[in-house]
Amino acid sequence: MLSERYVPVNPLATAGFHVIGYFLNWGLFGALCVQVFLYYWAFPKDKLFLKLVVYGLFALDIIQTALITKDAFFKFGTHFGNVTIFASLENLWFSVFVINATSGAIVQLFFAYRISVLSKSRIVATLVALLAVAGCAAGITSGVRAKISRVDNLSAIAFGTKTEFSVWLSISAACDIVITACIVTILSRNRGNGLKKTDDTIRKIIWVTVETGTLTTLVAILTMALTIAFPEKALCTILMDIIGKIYSNNFLVILNRRMMIVDGRSIVTQSxxxxxxxxxxxxxxxxxxxxxxxxxxxxxxxxxxxxxxxxxxxx
Known part of the structure; x- marks a missing residue:
């Protein structure tokens, strides 16, 4: 069981990080709404499976944003002035740990499926799927352990669950690296066929894949480092609140990359x-x-x- 004696209670140190995390989560949710809107209008003929993945992720993000908003109102609204509430767990065990781990695993499993289709080999795809499931299990385990503990202090929880939390983020980062490397390798083999338009399209897809994969990997590594280095300040809460949103936005960015903007700018006379x-x-x-x-x-x-x-x- 977790205990508050592991880490000194410092609720004031977590209040500002909470606010930053809430703001970033709301901002990324707005960006995700735009991405989903564009996907809905631009790709009505996508396969049902792909639509279920997109709208399933969007539903999870709606639930997460609602729970985070509820916690924000509870801590800075109804209990304003009570500094001990700033470090309370509330719905964070589910909104951050469980939903973020589930969203990340869904995106990673989808890319495992895409790797199996593009490479026509199930070995690497199986490895990616196993890493995704293992990381999701570790993330859910850390959230459940935080919930069943008798401690309602984020600093102590971050210290007590840092093993499961570190396993989740390290596996997630490794999975993202494998996904990025596999997709870049597969697409690079299809270049050089003499068609300039095809090569340009593949090059753009490679760059988007590298950028999105690098972003999720860096966020996971940085969150894990902050959890281990500064558990008493709960610095990791800033990135913990947005990990799931980053996965969802990156996934929609890659899907919407198929969209082209034609005649976006033209000259209009003053009259x-x-x-x-x-x-x-x-x-x-x-x-x-x-x-x-x-x-x-x-x-x-x-x-x-x-x-x-x-x-x-x-x-």
Whole structure:
């Protein structure tokens, strides 16, 4: 069982980190809403399996944001002035530990499936799937252990569960590294076929994969380092609140990368008034040079003449 004697109670040191974590979580949730909106309009013909993954992640993020908002109102609203509440656990065991571990595992399992399809080999895909499941199990275990403990102090909980927490984040980081390396290797082998458009598309996908994989890996490693180095200050709460949102946003960024913006900018004379309207066309598989579907986002311009011109026409 956890005990508060492990780490001195320092609730004031955790209050500011809580606020930063809440703000970042809300901001990333807003970005995720935009990503899901774009996906909904741009890719209505995606497979049902892919849609279930996207909307399932979105549902988990809605639940997490609602629980975090409830905790924020409880600590800084109804119990404002009670400094001991700042370090209380509340719903963090589920909103941060369980949901973040589940969201990360869902994204990693999806990429394990994609690796098996692209490489036509189940060995690496199985390794990625095992790492994803093991990391998810460690994350859920740390959350359950924090819940069943008799301690309601984040500093003591961070110290007492740092083993499970470190195992979860280290496995998650290793899984992200394996996923990034595998996808980059597979896509790199398909380059050099003489088609410039195909090579450019593959190069862009590689860069997006490296960027998103590097981001999740760095966040996991930094969170683990802060947990081990500064458990009494609960610095890790800043990144703990947004790990799941980072996985979800990165996943939607990769999916929405198939979308193209056509005629995004054009010259309009001073005698014209411009009103932009976005029109999402349906996916066209003939435009795709790879296995991914590219959808065009066309910006149409509606232009009206000035009032003087309209009067002259009437005369």
């Amino acid at each position: 014209e008034t411009q009103q932009d309207s976005f029109c999402f066309s349906s996916p066209n598989t003939n435009r795709s040079a790879t296995s991914e579907t590219i959808t065009e986002v066309k910006i149409e311009q509606q232009v009206w003449p000035k009032n003087n011109d309209s009067k002259e026409e009437d005369m």
